[in-house]
Amino acid sequence: MNAKQLQDDFPEIQGAIYGVALSLESFLINGIPYGVFQREFLPGFLEKTAGNLLRVLASLEEQAQHTQTTNQAQVTKVLAGLRSSCQQLIDLVSGLIPFRTLSPEQLHSMVSQIPLLRDACVHQIQQLETYFRTPKPFYPSRPAHSTAAVNGFLANLEHLFMQERSAAESA
């Protein structure tokens, strides 16, 4: 595949969108287990994954300004929504740092919002792919094993928090 083909098959805006989608996954699948559960041993890791997400989001916003679309106003609106959803997700996960001291009700209330906010981000990313008519949308083309692993992680999130809490109590 030559450079022209690669650019045609994988335009820059698609790369920028993939970057956000992958950083969002990384924030959840790495930031929560290692940045929240193991924070004592890996201080600052959650902040690193959150910073990565915000950086690639800024790159996407920049790239979007230079990419042709039929509906710039909608793109601007969706990008603002995506930034807001990502920031809410970061704030929510950061609020779980003291999860060992939260009541089960507080923990349930907070953790149950994570998949919902992630779904909002996914929906906004898919809207952007539609507006930019990217040739290979991220989520339908992601390897099935990765999708299953992330979905399994999110579906068991509350259980994982409870297990980590029990492990700390019995230690």
Add this chain to the structure above:
Amino acid sequence: MGVGVIDKRTGQMRLFTYEETDVFCKANLHLQAAAGHEAAAAMAEIPFDQARGFVLAKQGRDWHVFNQSHLNRPDAQANIMRMDGQLFNAIVSALQAAGVQYPVIH
């Protein structure tokens, strides 16, 4: 943070820094592998279904080894992020043989 993956078929282990996996992920977006264990498996050319993950961290003089990765789910442990205990023990032994003295296991 050290990101470790093992190939269940061969027993071969690879270790990367998290930063290396992040750089790989961003340079190979078309692979759609997230930074961390997914990128590490791709870097080591291990199919995701054959890869299991662990994490290594150093705090002061202590090495901490975590049996924890979203890739470990197929091992169907009570905690879905843990790989099979026997496999993890073999990893810890190999790390010790490679110079990780007195690891703290998590």
